[in-house]
Amino acid sequence: MRIRRTSHLLALTALTALALTACEDGTGVQDEGASRPASSTATAAQPTPATDKGAGTTPSKDTAGSTGGTAGNTGAGKGSATGGDTGARTDDKADTASGSRVLCNGSNTEVTAEPVARPLNHMLLTVTNTGSRTCDLTYYPVVRFDEMQWVPQAAEKTRPQAVTSLAPGESGYAGVLLSAADGSGDGGQTAKKLTVAFQGYTPNSDGGASATPPLPAKGLYYDSSLTVTYWQQGMDDALSW
Structure with a gap:
């Protein structure tokens, strides 16, 4: 009976040691692998910030467009001031003054x-x-x-x-x-x-x-x-x- 108990204890001790060794030398990758879907989920979620970032660049384009429109309006304003009625009046005065x-x-x-x-x-x-x-x-x-x-x-x-x-x-x-x-x-x-x-x-x-x-x-x-x-x-x- 003592021999059986001793054998049983030795077997149990060996199994315990083997389990501890497996955890230390990487055989517990299944547990780590189980945690990987969370990492994959996080990775899959990354495009969302990228999309947000892309969406963030859209106002910049709109702003640039608005700036361009403002510049266009400013240019049109200058054109009107230069080539409008004032120019016509200047031409009339010039024609009269020059005798044409x-x-x-x-x-x-x-x-x-x-x-x-x-x-x-x-x-x-x-x-x-x-x-x-x-x-x-x-x-x-x-x-x-x-x-x-x-x-x-x-x-x-x-x-x-x-x-x-x-x-x-x-x-x-x-x-x-x-x-x-x-x-x-x-x-x-x-x-x-x-x-x-x-x-x-x-x-x-x-x-x-x-x-x-x-x-x-x-x-x-x-x-x-x-x-x-x-x-x-x-x-x-x-x-x-």
């Missing part, structure tokens, strides 16, 4: 005066630039029939937003109301001669040589209703009043 633009008058234009069927009792003045430089038709024509001692006024509602300018060969227009359609005008008479004077760059200033376009052989009837339009770029605008 002149006033339209009887010396550099051809002027015609023709009665029209519509509107009733109207006449159309046409001024064609026969010179070699652009000329300006300022304000309205100063019309005088025969030796009349008064100056017809202009219809204020026909004032254009810009001076009528004529390049060589181009024409400008003005409409003339000769008499009231209802016969309410006073001092009616038939004119045989017409003189058209031009204004300068300030109202009622001298714009240069006058023109004397011929009238129909029978003359033109006018009365106290005689009114003119401002110079217009288009014929329709001159006769729409």
Whole structure:
């Protein structure tokens, strides 16, 4: 009995020693392997921070885009300031100062005066630039029939937003109301001669040589209703009043 117990104790001791030795020399890798899925899980989870990091870079791109847009807007603003109305005004001043633009008058234009069927009792003045430089038709024509001692006024509602300018060969227009359609005008008479004077760059200033376009052989009837339009770029605008 003592021998069996001793054998049993020796066997148990040997198994215990073997178990301890296995733990020390790495045979417990199964336990470590069991913990590896957690490590693998952590590794698999790593793309999430990477994705977050990528998402974090998106605002940077948006910011850069916004900066680019701001720069684009700034550039557009500069373009508008440089090439807009200010530039046009500068060009106008430069042209006038350098003498490349002149006033339209009887010396550099051809002027015609023709009665029209519509509107009733109207006449159309046409001024064609026969010179070699652009000329300006300022304000309205100063019309005088025969030796009349008064100056017809202009219809204020026909004032254009810009001076009528004529390049060589181009024409400008003005409409003339000769008499009231209802016969309410006073001092009616038939004119045989017409003189058209031009204004300068300030109202009622001298714009240069006058023109004397011929009238129909029978003359033109006018009365106290005689009114003119401002110079217009288009014929329709001159006769729409």
